[in-house]
Amino acid sequence: MNASAHILAIVGATGTGKSDLSLDIAGALAARGMGAEIVNADAMQLYAGMDIGTAKLSVSERRGIPHHMLDVWDVTREAAVADYQAQAREVIEEITSRGNVAILVGGSGLYVSSVLFDFEFPGHDDVVRERLEAELAELGPGILFQRLQQSAPEAAARIDEHNSRRVVRALEVLEVTGNTAALGTLPEEPVYWKPAVIVGLQEERDILTSRLDHRVLKMWEQGLVDEVKGLIPAGIERGVTAGRAIGYAQALAQIAGTMSEAEAIEQTQSITRRYARRQVSWFKRYADLQWLPAGDKQNVAHVLAALSL
Numbered sequence: 001m002n003a004s005a006h007i008l009a010i011v012g013a014t015g016t017g018k019s020d021l022s023l024d025i026a027g028a029l030a031a032r033g034m035g036a037e038i039v040n041a042d043a044m045q046l047y048a049g050m051d052i053g054t055a056k057l058s059v060s061e062r063r064g065i066p067h068h069m070l071d072v073w074d075v076t077r078e079a080a081v082a083d084y085q086a087q088a089r090e091v092i093e094e095i096t097s098r099g100n101v102a103i104l105v106g107g108s109g110l111y112v113s114s115v116l117f118d119f120e121f122p123g124h125d126d127v128v129r130e131r132l133e134a135e136l137a138e139l140g141p142g143i144l145f146q147r148l149q150q151s152a153p154e155a156a157a158r159i160d161e162h163n164s165r166r167v168v169r170a171l172e173v174l175e176v177t178g179n180t181a182a183l184g185t186l187p188e189e190p191v192y193w194k195p196a197v198i199v200g201l202q203e204e205r206d207i208l209t210s211r212l213d214h215r216v217l218k219m220w221e222q223g224l225v226d227e228v229k230g231l232i233p234a235g236i237e238r239g240v241t242a243g244r245a246i247g248y249a250q251a252l253a254q255i256a257g258t259m260s261e262a263e264a265i266e267q268t269q270s271i272t273r274r275y276a277r278r279q280v281s282w283f284k285r286y287a288d289l290q291w292l293p294a295g296d297k298q299n300v301a302h303v304l305a306a307l308s309l
Helices: 017-033 081-097 111-118 126-139 141-151 151-156 164-177 207-223 225-233 249-255 262-285 299-306
Strands: 007-012 034-042 101-105 196-202 290-293
Touching: 007 017, 007 262, 017 034, 017 101, 017 299, 034 081, 034 262, 081 101, 081 111, 111 262, 126 141, 126 164, 141 151, 141 164, 151 164, 151 299, 164 290, 196 299, 207 225, 207 262, 225 249, 290 299
Parallel strands: 007 101, 007 196, 034 101, 196 290
Antiparallel strands: none
């Protein structure tokens, strides 16, 4: 293997087969006498019990390959990328110290970037955050997003108006630091934390849209609503991040009776499609990324070649 590459990152939109490719590559490395361990970079898979709606691999599906950064947070915990960065990097240091390859897998662009590159996080203020959360509950996300558009239109253009957690975070950073220039963006010339090879999976938009719509239907068929009901005693309704996750927020609304099942599914499909487009836009900014066609049988060989194997 290329001795300078400490990390292999597999990125791309949701539904492009990143997990399957990571398992195939780990198997191919094992066949060459090399160990590999997988590190999750999907924000929602960090939460314990959130399995169906995040397409989290079960233990039996992991082919005996060690997986890290799964089920590490309770559903009441608010996501903090800086905390994830510290934990994931510590895990990767341990993996590489064992002489194994660390395979970073996920579609959460900010989380992936926080590991791969030197990445600083803007200021935080608990008092400001608490006030903004209270305003969100009282006024709704639309009003806060309009405020962000007026105060920082460039930041608003990078954020899904339905992602109230990110809207609140942007307003917090704006108030604490006076600008949002560093919020959720890559530096113009990103510097790698450690040498890495990055591959991205891409799919034709029409094919991906159909696949994602079907995937959402399958989530409901597999019992997402029952999964969410089981998480209510654990506090998912209070979870600032988990309770607003795609699919989970809609399932909670269905349980509460404010949405029908059809409405919950339709909204989840719409938000998922929009999220996938934002994922692609994020990763297109990676200058060193090698794009591969999703599902191509030659992908493992291409990745091994990129790793100089």
